[in-house]
Amino acid sequence: MSIVRPYGDATGDGMVQLSFTLPVPHDKVADGAAVQLANKMGMDPALVVHSKPMGPDFTFFVVYGRVNHLVDTSTVEVVERDYPLLTPKEVNAAVKRSLRRRLVVVGGCIGTDAHTVGIDAILNIKGFAGEKGLEYYREIKVVNLGAQVSVPQLVERARAEKADAVLVSQVVTQRDAHLLNTREMSAAFREAYPPERRPLLVVGGPRFDETMAGELGVDRVFSRGTTPGEVASFLVHRIAPRAAA
Template identity: 80%
Template sequence: MKRHVRPYGDTTGDGMVQTSFTLPVPAGPRADGAARQLANKMGIDPAMVVHSHPIGDDFTFFVVYGSVRHIVDLDDVRVVEREYPLLPPAEVNTTIRRILRRKLVVVGACIGTDAHTVGIDAILNIKGFAGDKGLEYYRELKVVNLGAQVSVPELVRRARAEKADAVLVSQVVTQRDAHLLNTREMSAAFREALGERRPLLIAGGPRFDPLMAADLGVDRVFGRGTTPGEVASYLVHAIQTTKAAPAKTATPAKKKENA
């Protein structure tokens, strides 16, 4: 694999990109000129406005196409790569039964004012996502879907009552970083209420950056396109890691030597 790459449009390495945005300017030649100016300041030069369309009286939507000189250094790319294998449902069930000798309890919810349950339902409900069945399909998982607009105190209470092993939180609404604020509030509440006995905390949504798990105080962040099988395999990986961790033992005191 090459280390340095440029965007591809018509020919390899020509640097051609396409972007879209909206400006609070009435549609017309002045608006198109404003779009080209913005694109130039973004490093797109020359920039072509290939589409513009009025949105109401005072806004215009644009699609701009042009060339950038920027080069991507793949060695500088930082992402979270899956460090565990994707397991078939039968192996997930077998491993959970072998390690826990009971069902693994998963509580899921959309917290705060977020009412978008499509994401959490795609992971939890048996119908699943993109042909991948949800966690309800797994025999050794007990799934409790609390739905939408669940307050953090209620989530903590239900997780404690269900003796949850894992809590999955979905956040779609991102205005003013609501998804980040809600997730930090949730993780802080679990640590305050349960300390080291807290369940696994997992956050997911299309605008989350998986690199932010530590900053948000959760164990894992899943982004856009995550499948139920990925989540199920992570749960197995996490409980295996927890069980394999050496228990802390007190250092025995040295016996005093006789004089």
């Protein structure tokens, strides 16, 4: 079945739950404003099931209600994994076979972003979701620059390390900072390198759209839930053929 409707209490009942914040004090008028907004978004009926003050002038809401919208899953566009998922042993063997040296990865958080949890989950040996990070891979050299790295610093370090890939994590999204920083980063690398020598550019974060790689000028976008094994497998998938050329 390609046509579906949201599920809440019973199949196909159209019930959904959403949360948002309004710049109004927490009172009954605020709850009414939240219901009005939900109605205008297509929820009818809509019920405020939770509201909480966020300081004196803002209120956070959770609203539950019914929508009549249908979803056609046959028209959904996603980025499917187009490479095999390898074990650490297979990644090491592939790197050793194709490069005959260690694969060099430089990573960090650019701009004013100080949230290193994402990049550390991929790079640090402790890893994420039960998987070891890239530092665990014998044939991968990891250079983790940490937080608040400027784009010029990133380019300079990538050149100094002769990086094969550059991994950037962006969590701060106010005013689309993650998109602006990524575009600045990709432009800087294209200016600093000839096309055939530019390292792979990979960005990740919970609010990236994986279909935007081309628009952002990077080779791959990873979103929430990405594991170190997925990243390592992608790097091997893209770098091994380049090394053989």
